[in-house]
Amino acid sequence: MxxxxxxxxxxxxxLEALVHTLANDRRIRVSACLPQILNDVANSQSDVVSSRRGxxxxxxxxxxATALAEMLQRILxxxxxxxxxxxxxxxxxxxxxxxxxxxxxNSGEQRALKALVEPAIEALSPLLTFLPCSEKxxxxxxxxxxxxxxxxxxxxxxxxxxGVAETxxxxxxxxxxxxxxxSTLLQPFMKSEVEPLEKELAFHFxxxxxxxxxxxxxxxxxxxxxxxxxxxxxxxTHGWTLVTTMGHDVLNLVALGSVRLASxxxxxxxxxxxxxxxxxxxxxxxxxxxxxxxxxxxxxxxEGRIHKSSQLLLADIILFPTAFHIFLDSARVTAExxxxxxxxVLWRLEFLAVETPDAFNTYCGTHHxxxxxxxxxxxxxxxxxxxPSYAVSLWERTIIPSLSSFLxxxxxxxxxxxxxxLGGILLSVELLNCVHVMHAVAEEWVERLRDVAAxxxxxxxxxxxxxxxxxxxxxxxTAWITQQMRGPHRTVGDVHTLNTLLHTLAQGRTTAHAMVSxxxxxxxxxxxxEEERRQLREYCTAVGMESVAAVLLQxxx
Numbered sequence: 001m002x003x004x005x006x007x008x009x010x011x012x013x014x015l016e017a018l019v020h021t022l023a024n025d026r027r028i029r030v031s032a033c034l035p036q037i038l039n040d041v042a043n044s045q046s047d048v049v050s051s052r053r054g055x056x057x058x059x060x061x062x063x064x065a066t067a068l069a070e071m072l073q074r075i076l077x078x079x080x081x082x083x084x085x086x087x088x089x090x091x092x093x094x095x096x097x098x099x100x101x102x103x104x105x106n107s108g109e110q111r112a113l114k115a116l117v118e119p120a121i122e123a124l125s126p127l128l129t130f131l132p133c134s135e136k137x138x139x140x141x142x143x144x145x146x147x148x149x150x151x152x153x154x155x156x157x158x159x160x161x162x163g164v165a166e167t168x169x170x171x172x173x174x175x176x177x178x179x180x181x182x183s184t185l186l187q188p189f190m191k192s193e194v195e196p197l198e199k200e201l202a203f204h205f206x207x208x209x210x211x212x213x214x215x216x217x218x219x220x221x222x223x224x225x226x227x228x229x230x231x232x233x234x235x236x237t238h239g240w241t242l243v244t245t246m247g248h249d250v251l252n253l254v255a256l257g258s259v260r261l262a263s264x265x266x267x268x269x270x271x272x273x274x275x276x277x278x279x280x281x282x283x284x285x286x287x288x289x290x291x292x293x294x295x296x297x298x299x300x301x302x303e304g305r306i307h308k309s310s311q312l313l314l315a316d317i318i319l320f321p322t323a324f325h326i327f328l329d330s331a332r333v334t335a336e337x338x339x340x341x342x343x344x345v346l347w348r349l350e351f352l353a354v355e356t357p358d359a360f361n362t363y364c365g366t367h368h369x370x371x372x373x374x375x376x377x378x379x380x381x382x383x384x385x386x387x388p389s390y391a392v393s394l395w396e397r398t399i400i401p402s403l404s405s406f407l408x409x410x411x412x413x414x415x416x417x418x419x420x421x422l423g424g425i426l427l428s429v430e431l432l433n434c435v436h437v438m439h440a441v442a443e444e445w446v447e448r449l450r451d452v453a454a455x456x457x458x459x460x461x462x463x464x465x466x467x468x469x470x471x472x473x474x475x476x477x478t479a480w481i482t483q484q485m486r487g488p489h490r491t492v493g494d495v496h497t498l499n500t501l502l503h504t505l506a507q508g509r510t511t512a513h514a515m516v517s518x519x520x521x522x523x524x525x526x527x528x529x530e531e532e533r534r535q536l537r538e539y540c541t542a543v544g545m546e547s548v549a550a551v552l553l554q555x556x557x
Contacts, residue, residue, distance in 0.1 A: 064098075064119070069125050076130050089152075092152055130145060131149065131189075131192070132191060146238065146239040147239055153256075174312045193231065206271075211223070212273075218297070221294050225305070228305060232305070270317065273291070285326055289326065295318050299315065315387055325397060329397060335372045336401075341368065362430055365409070370441055376398065403442060404461075407462065425480055428472065428473040431469060432469060433513075436466065442459055474515065481520065485524065499540070502520065502551055505517045524551065536548070
């Protein structure tokens with residue numbers, strides 16, 4: 001029986017290694033060195049087999065790529081027919097599926113992009129030569145060629161990123177590391193559609209140009225948005241767009257060009273405006289805040305018009321931490337100032353002020369501060385969709401300090417003017433309204449910022465303050481009612497003042513207001529007899545003091 005040549009070769013390798021080992025060390029035994037020799041020879045044989053498999057696979061890819069290139073060469077030379085393009089596209093898709101199948105068999109690891117691009121460039125070489133020199137080509141043939149090219153790039157990237165979620169697609173595009181490996185493959189498209197826009201952008205925003213004034217960075221972002229609108233229109237008109245129904249639209253050719261344009265735009269902006277970490281111009285807070293505001297406006301307008309990975313790349317570069325923190329600090333100062341300016345800004349609410357300017361100012365200040373903070377949170381939501389971690393910075397640098405300042409301002413407002421005890425009581429009641437409203441909105445913000453540990457602590461502080469102030473207010477009201485309503489010498493003014501207080505309490509919808517109202521009822525029940533309550537209720541009903549009448553009726557019931 002004839003022996004297998006490979007087995008004979010393996011035996012020769014073992015024998016040769018054994019003789020070599022024994023010759024070097026005559027004291028060693030065969031049984032001691034043979035296992036290591038067998039292991040080394042087996043590994044060597046495995047490497048040889050893998051190398052031969054790789055060579056065979058490389059020859060197969062080369063043969064398939066050459067065949068595809070010849071088919072493309074023929075179709076580009078002849079008159080265009082739809083059936084021919086469909087046939088070539090079918091062959092290309094089969095080629096990609098075979099590459100994908102081979103990738104899965106190799107332990108399921110993603111194939112290196114370079115290993116995919118090399119056979120693809122070989123297969124598409126006639127097309128890569130044809131597209132840049134297509135000025136005098138029939139429009140129909142050009143449209144077919146561009147459409148085939150766009151779908152070919154899409155299928156190649158789908159093989160490379162097989163099984164990757166859409167979010168990871170976006171991150172992969174944003175990293176822009178693919179630019180080197182895909183430069184040759186993407187050159188026809190980039191040279192035709194992206195490079196002209198890059199040159200125009202760089203021309204208008206360089207030193208000495210009126211369009212690049214440092215105090216007007218908003219012009220850059222407006223111009224960039226126009227560039228993207230032009231880019232979208234051109235790619236659609238020229239036949240580069242790819243419509244897919246497979247959820248992989250982030251991988252299309254237009255998206256790649258969009259990311260490259262974003263990378264160039266970020267570089268141009270940073271050079272034109274000295275916009276980078278450590279720049280001396282960051283010390284000019286007005287300039288820094290203006291740039292960040294202008295960029296946020298750009299992001300708001302770009303949504304749905306510019307690819308998300310392009311927005312992410314721009315946001316990463318433009319909104320670097322130092323600049324964003326300066327913006328947040330400025331937002332905090334604005335929010336804190338809004339408490340003091342609320343009554344002036346919301347001047348129409350002066351008609352609601354009864355006899356308590358302090359309570360009115362506190363009420364207006366709270367609502368103005370609340371609107372200011374809510375506007376900041378809402379405005380930055382477009383940033384948080386791209387950079388979720390920045391929401392933590394907003395809470396830590398803006399919301400928490402603002403809420404702490406708010407509580408300090410309320411503490412200052414608690415000081416009661418002894419000359420006007422009712423004014424102090426009404427102010428205390430109004431403070432309950434203010435802190436309840438702020439607490440409710442802060443809870444909504446915490447829902448958006450679940451990962452911020454300090455958020456819960458801040459809410460606990462507000463809750464504690466509300467509880468303590470509820471207790472203080474109840475005690476103060478009880479003392480005042482006891483002083484005013486005890487005995488038979490009540491005046492009409494005393495009853496009118498009580499009606500004002502009860503009316504104010506009735507407007508509050510919080511648990512704290514309900515607790516204080518209940519305390520008032522119990523106090524009145526202790527201080528008056530049933531007959532006194534009946535007479536007082538009839539009087540209040542007759543003169544229109546409905547709040548006192550309603551409370552007395554509840555006590556009687």
